[in-house]
Amino acid sequence: xxxxxxxxxxxxxxxxxxxxxxxxxxxxxxxxxxxxxxxxxxxxxxxxxxxxxxxxxxxxxxxxxxxxxxxxxxxxxxxxxxxxxxxxxxxxxxxxxxxxxxxxxxxxxxxxxxxxxxxxxxxxxxxxxxxxxxx
Amino acid sequence: xxxxxxxxxxxxxxxxxxxxxxxxxxxxxxxxxxxxxxxxxxxxxxxxxxxxxxxxxxxxxxxxxxxxxxxxxxxxxxxxxxxxxxxxxxxxxxxxxxxxxxxxxxxxxxxxxxxxxxxxxxxxxxxxxxxxxxxxxxxxxxxxxxxxxxxxxxxxxxxxxxxxxxxxxxxxxxxxxxxxxxxxxxxxxxxxxxxxxxxxxxxxxxxxxxxxxxxxxxxxxxxxxxxxxxxxxxxxxxxxxxxxxxxxxxxxxxxxxxxxxxxxxxxxxxxxxxxxxxxxxxxxxxxxxxxxx
Numbered sequence: 001x002x003x004x005x006x007x008x009x010x011x012x013x014x015x016x017x018x019x020x021x022x023x024x025x026x027x028x029x030x031x032x033x034x035x036x037x038x039x040x041x042x043x044x045x046x047x048x049x050x051x052x053x054x055x056x057x058x059x060x061x062x063x064x065x066x067x068x069x070x071x072x073x074x075x076x077x078x079x080x081x082x083x084x085x086x087x088x089x090x091x092x093x094x095x096x097x098x099x100x101x102x103x104x105x106x107x108x109x110x111x112x113x114x115x116x117x118x119x120x121x122x123x124x125x126x127x128x129x130x131x132x133x134x135x
Numbered sequence: 136x137x138x139x140x141x142x143x144x145x146x147x148x149x150x151x152x153x154x155x156x157x158x159x160x161x162x163x164x165x166x167x168x169x170x171x172x173x174x175x176x177x178x179x180x181x182x183x184x185x186x187x188x189x190x191x192x193x194x195x196x197x198x199x200x201x202x203x204x205x206x207x208x209x210x211x212x213x214x215x216x217x218x219x220x221x222x223x224x225x226x227x228x229x230x231x232x233x234x235x236x237x238x239x240x241x242x243x244x245x246x247x248x249x250x251x252x253x254x255x256x257x258x259x260x261x262x263x264x265x266x267x268x269x270x271x272x273x274x275x276x277x278x279x280x281x282x283x284x285x286x287x288x289x290x291x292x293x294x295x296x297x298x299x300x301x302x303x304x305x306x307x308x309x310x311x312x313x314x315x316x317x318x319x320x321x322x323x324x325x326x327x328x329x330x331x332x333x334x335x336x337x338x339x340x341x342x343x344x345x346x347x348x349x350x351x352x353x354x355x356x357x358x359x360x361x362x363x364x365x366x367x368x369x370x371x372x373x374x375x376x377x378x379x380x381x382x383x384x385x386x387x388x389x390x391x392x393x394x395x396x397x398x399x400x401x402x403x404x405x406x407x408x409x410x411x412x413x414x415x416x417x418x419x420x421x422x423x424x425x426x427x428x
Contacts, residue, residue: 018294021319024353042353042384046392049355095393105356109392 008065014081015061020052023064030066031075036135044075044133047110051079051129054106059083059127074115074132082126089121143259144267147248148191156183158244168236173227182220187241189213194270203273217274221281231282235275242271302327304335310342311412313405317350325361329368336372343412344369347405349380359394366399375400375415379408 055062059081098104116132253260366376402408
């Protein structure tokens with residue numbers, strides 16, 4: 001994973017379901033501040049919603065940091081959890097794979113909605129996902 | 136000789152209760168936290184007297200070697216008095232910081248009075264002042280916690296109220312219902328929506344149900360799944376669901392996510408959905424002939 005940029009512009013703890021909405025709102029605000037286009041915002045915020053839910057449901061909660069990157073201007077979020085980790089990332093990213101009773105499209109869908117997607121997971125340590133998009 | 140650390144404060148409160156009360160009152164006045172606009176002098180003084188009495192009684196029995204534990208039984212009368220006064224004052228619009236300052240204003244006059252009483256024993260003065268300050272601080276913090284707890288409770292209550300409000304099922308026409316969804320469709324709300332909707336179908340013998348998501352900003356896979364499940368349940372009840380209010384942004388996003396709505400009917404606007412609903416129940420909206428002369 002890339003070196004962490006300076007302090008995040010905002011961060012949201014993910015402890016319960018309503019925190020996912022808080023994360024969406026925070027990212028939405030950050031993108032508004034960057035003058036983001038409506039469609040890009042909807043796409044990115046939806047992707048954030050997916051990975052936040054993933055961190056909550058499978059990682060037992062976590063934290064989302066929101067960063068503003070310059071040159072070119074981008075929004076970047078980093079979502080960390082200290083859950084059991086994902087044993088087979090390739091499989092987890094495949095549509096239709098679900099360990100819960102969900103659609104199994106969350107991670108793969110999130111990746112398709114953003115411009116850069118990085119995932120790192122170590123069993124027993126946790127999972128970190130970074131996503132980036134232009135505003 | 137061992138000095139019980141707040142003997143002098145206790146004695147002061149016992150012997151000179153009214154002067155302490157007056158001085159406390161005066162300090163509040165000086166610091167502008169008395170709020171004469173909200174409370175008469177008599178009322179304010181009665182509040183202070185209640186607090187001071189409870190404080191004085193607890194102080195006489197406290198063990199000062201132990202850390203100050205506001206939750207301990209010994210402070211229960213004071214906690215009660217404090218909660219009541221905080222409630223009364225905040226109901227009339229007193230801010231949290233004012234309430235904290237209201238309590239902290241007790242420190243200075245007591246320090247000054249102690250100083251006069253203990254001029255000959257600076258060590259005791261220091262110790263008593265420190266202990267007394269510690270207790271008053273603990274109560275100021277207790278007030279803050281009280282406010283935070285109160286606020287959390289309000290937020291939780293509003294959330295619950297909003298949830299109730301936000302899932303109204305409305306009958307649009309014979310056999311046509313709509314449920315406008317607004318905000319976040321989390322699992323709990325999705326469950327509510329489903330229940331309300333299915334009950335309303337029975338109640339109104341509905342054949343078409345318009346689930347309008349114009350007010351839902353994000354449709355992620357979970358929201359989509361909730362919507363599709365709701366549509367499936369509606370179908371099991373013998374009715375049809377139409378999902379309306381899917382904006383172009385949301386449509387594009389749903390495609391990227393890989394969400395397939397299958398056979399569920401969708402419409403971009405509630406108007407288009409209503410048109411479709413009327414068609415299905417055999418009605419048509421038409422312009423009335425102009426009968427004006």
